[in-house]
Amino acid sequence: MKKIFTKTGSSSESLARTGIVETYHGKFETPIFMPVGTQATVKTMTPEELKECEAQIILSNTYHLYMRPGSDLVEKAGGLHRFMNWKHPILTDSGGFQVFSLGHLNKITEEGVTFQSHIDGSRHFISPEKAVEIQNQLGADIMMVFDECIPYPSDHEYVRNSVDRTTRWAKRCIDAHRNQDKQHLFGIVQGGMYHDLRKRSAEALIDLDFPGYGIGGLSVGEPKKIMYDVLDHLMPIMPQDKPRYLMGVGSPDALIHGVLRGVDMFDCVLPTRIARNGTAMTSEGPVIIKNAKHFESWIPLDSDCQCYCCRNYSRAYLRHLFKSNEILGLRLLSIHNISFLLELMKGIRKAIKNDCLIDYCQEFYRRYYQEELVFNLIT
Amino acid sequence: MKKIFTKTGSSSESLARTGIVETYHGKFETPIFMPVGTQATVKTMTPEELKECEAQIILSNTYHLYMRPGSDLVEKAGGLHRFMNWKHPILTDSGGFQVFSLGHLNKITEEGVTFQSHIDGSRHFISPEKAVEIQNQLGADIMMVFDECIPYPSDHEYVRNSVDRTTRWAKRCIDAHRNQDKQHLFGIVQGGMYHDLRKRSAEALIDLDFPGYGIGGLSVGEPKKIMYDVLDHLMPIMPQDKPRYLMGVGSPDALIHGVLRGVDMFDCVLPTRIARNGTAMTSEGPVIIKNAKHFESWIPLDSDCQCYCCRNYSRAYLRHLFKSNEILGLRLLSIHNISFLLELMKGIRKAIKNDCLIDYCQEFYRRYYQEELVFNLIT
Numbered sequence: 006m007k008k009i010f011t012k013t014g015s016s017s018e019s020l021a022r023t024g025i026v027e028t029y030h031g032k033f034e035t036p037i038f039m040p041v042g043t044q045a046t047v048k049t050m051t052p053e054e055l056k057e058c059e060a061q062i063i064l065s066n067t068y069h070l071y072m073r074p075g076s077d078l079v080e081k082a083g084g085l086h087r088f089m090n091w092k093h094p095i096l097t098d099s100g101g102f103q104v105f106s107l108g109h110l111n112k113i114t115e116e117g118v119t120f121q122s123h124i125d126g127s128r129h130f131i132s133p134e135k136a137v138e139i140q141n142q143l144g145a146d147i148m149m150v151f152d153e154c155i156p157y158p159s160d161h162e163y164v165r166n167s168v169d170r171t172t173r174w175a176k177r178c179i180d181a182h183r184n185q186d187k188q189h190l191f192g193i194v195q196g197g198m199y200h201d202l203r204k205r206s207a208e209a210l211i212d213l214d215f216p217g218y219g220i221g222g223l224s225v226g227e228p229k230k231i232m233y234d235v236l237d238h239l240m241p242i243m244p245q246d247k248p249r250y251l252m253g254v255g256s257p258d259a260l261i262h263g264v265l266r267g268v269d270m271f272d273c274v275l276p277t278r279i280a281r282n283g284t285a286m287t288s289e290g291p292v293i294i295k296n297a298k299h300f301e302s303w304i305p306l307d308s309d310c311q312c313y314c315c316r317n318y319s320r321a322y323l324r325h326l327f328k329s330n331e332i333l334g335l336r337l338l339s340i341h342n343i344s345f346l347l348e349l350m351k352g353i354r355k356a357i358k359n360d361c362l363i364d365y366c367q368e369f370y371r372r373y374y375q376e377e378l379v380f381n382l383i384t
Numbered sequence: 385m386k387k388i389f390t391k392t393g394s395s396s397e398s399l400a401r402t403g404i405v406e407t408y409h410g411k412f413e414t415p416i417f418m419p420v421g422t423q424a425t426v427k428t429m430t431p432e433e434l435k436e437c438e439a440q441i442i443l444s445n446t447y448h449l450y451m452r453p454g455s456d457l458v459e460k461a462g463g464l465h466r467f468m469n470w471k472h473p474i475l476t477d478s479g480g481f482q483v484f485s486l487g488h489l490n491k492i493t494e495e496g497v498t499f500q501s502h503i504d505g506s507r508h509f510i511s512p513e514k515a516v517e518i519q520n521q522l523g524a525d526i527m528m529v530f531d532e533c534i535p536y537p538s539d540h541e542y543v544r545n546s547v548d549r550t551t552r553w554a555k556r557c558i559d560a561h562r563n564q565d566k567q568h569l570f571g572i573v574q575g576g577m578y579h580d581l582r583k584r585s586a587e588a589l590i591d592l593d594f595p596g597y598g599i600g601g602l603s604v605g606e607p608k609k610i611m612y613d614v615l616d617h618l619m620p621i622m623p624q625d626k627p628r629y630l631m632g633v634g635s636p637d638a639l640i641h642g643v644l645r646g647v648d649m650f651d652c653v654l655p656t657r658i659a660r661n662g663t664a665m666t667s668e669g670p671v672i673i674k675n676a677k678h679f680e681s682w683i684p685l686d687s688d689c690q691c692y693c694c695r696n697y698s699r700a701y702l703r704h705l706f707k708s709n710e711i712l713g714l715r716l717l718s719i720h721n722i723s724f725l726l727e728l729m730k731g732i733r734k735a736i737k738n739d740c741l742i743d744y745c746q747e748f749y750r751r752y753y754q755e756e757l758v759f760n761l762i763t
Contacts, residue, residue, distance in 0.1 A: 074704040325453040
């Protein structure tokens with residue numbers, strides 16, 4: 006398939022690398038964090054605000070858009086970019102994760118999955134072909150194959166069968182894909198916490214020559230140590246010339262550990278979700294803005310941050326907005342948290358170019374977590 | 385007191401006029417509509433968005449800020465302008481209206497009002513002196529006297545006593561005012577629906593030589609015809625060289641009827657409140673965005689509107705946001721409705737300058753209400 010990734014730099018101390026991904030709606034730099042616009046909007050934010058936060062690519066959820074307003078309507082709008090007024094790259098997931106986690110699951114067969122809507126209980130069937138058809142209608146620059154998302158923990162035999170089915174579904178997704186010149190379909194490596202099954206999944210999908218690969222089924226409740234362990238074993242066998250996307254991961258520690266192991270792309274609702282709950286990520290760690298100690302605090306959320314929120318508003322004002330249930334508070338913390346993670350990724354890219362990534366991450370870790378980053382390069 | 389109003393034009397067909405009001409934080413043009421930022425934020429909007437909507441002055445509520453976060457805190461922030469990051473004129477009401485309508489009222493005496501907070505039930509006492517002290521702490525460019533707000537309907541004797549008390553309170557407010565060079569204190573004409581009492585109130589307050597006058601106690605449940613009738617009798621005796629502010633009024637018809645009778649300033653939560661309920665004001669009348677007919681509508685809310693919402697988003701997308709409970713929907717309709725009313729006022733100012741106000745209002749009325757504007761100049 007079409008080559009979309011160009012490696013532009015690497016780190017001598019880790020598997021981290023920088024790169025450029027080219028899509029129909031423009032390029033983006035890696036490693037990158039993708040803000041999540043579940044329902045065709047990154048919650049509380051305009052596209053212009055996302056650009057001011059230096060977002061380069063956003064994610065939207067196929068399951069949610071299929072349910073509401075429907076992929077037919079988005080297609081009639083001229084696709085998701087035009088519908089939501091975001092002119093830059095978009096990635097859509099396949100809906101698999103939500104079908105298995107959000108909807109009321111009725112039946113999984115070789116053909117596909119029957120489930121009930123979380124909105125109105127209506128019955129739906131999604132197959133690999135249908136997931137690709139919906140994503141073709143949405144028109145995102147990067148699409149994901151429809152995969153089986155298994156619970157954690159699951160036993161070895163169950164996971165092996167699931168991995169093999171996900172590989173068969175991946176082939177069907179490739180065959181169903183109708184817009185190969187403008188939309189790039191990524192495979193998804195599954196395999197739970199079993200190194201042999203991760204390898205089995207990766208090798209089978211690498212044979213199918215996808216332009217990029219998601220790593221699914223992590224950050225699903227397992228200890229982070231296990232996630233890093235899976236990545237330690239998996240990443241060295243992933244193709245060098247294709248982007249690797251660790252799905253659903255967005256805490257600063259996991260971003261750093263992912264990058265060190267060679268991950269290029271991440272997404273997570275975490276920064277916007279905790280923002281709406283009143284938690285800001287700052288260079289000195291999380292700030293719970295409703296805490297009484299911020300009542301008379303005239304400093305910004307983060308003195309090191311240049312975002313719109315930190316340039317213009319005091320913690321005292323932000324606390325007032327949250328205590329008064331004012332929407333502007335949700336907006337300002339969302340802007341800040343998105344800026345914060347994108348700034349972290351920008352710092353990471355720069356540190357890789359200057360080959361001082363471990364130092365950069367160590368410094369971040371000490372200030373944010375008040376502890377040492379522990380990372381040993383597996384070679 | 386200091387002269388702050390300069391009349392710049394008038395209409396030969398009505399009592400309407402244009403003018404400039406000068407304040408410590410800049411000038412604004414009249415007739416003007418003031419968006420309401422109850423809790424030190426115009427709900428869902430940033431100061432920059434308000435400026436893009438061409439807001440020139442906003443209103444904030446003394447009662448709410450006194451309750452939360454407290455006027456001491458706002459004073460420590462350097463005043464309301466700095467606290468909320470709005471660099472342009474602000475008007476604060478006196479808290480009177482909210483004390484009489486929102487709080488649980490305990491007792492009115494000549495000294496002041498005892499009431500309980502609508503937030504936590506705590507007991508408070510506000511006198512004319514206290515209302516002015518709080519507003520001096522907030523630091524708005526225009527302050528309002530503490531007045532007694534009576535229920536509608538009330539009998540003649542009750543209203544006469546209330547008017548006389550409001551006059552006595554007005555004098556006490558003047559005496560208590562500590563920041564006369566930067567903050568301008570307006571009187572408030574009361575008198576219910578009784579022409580003789582409105583005249584009595586106006587004459588007593590005119591003697592006190594305020595730099596501007598509020599007209600209170602209207603839009604409190606009475607038929608609009610009665611409100612216009614009160615204005616017909618009251619406005620001709622109001623000073624020509626001072627701004628007149630019709631408090632709490634913001635529907636397009638009432639703005640137009642107020643302007644025709646010589647009102648210069650208006651405020652109301654209406655445009656932002658109905659926006660959050662999904663109603664947009666457009667040049668062809670109200671649009672209920674959740675209606676099924678907008679499901680596949682690719683036109684903007686209002687084809688005549690140049691606001692951020694109308695330049696970038698379709699009704700179909702806006703409907704999707706509202707159906708999905710997305711905050712961006714509340715934001716976009718708020719921006720539109722504020723823009724719409726400010727654009728109406730701008731058109732009115734232009735029409736006064738060109739002395740074609742009745743034609744302008746008639747045209748607006750036909751499109752918005754599908755009916756004729758009925759207005760007879762009382763001379």
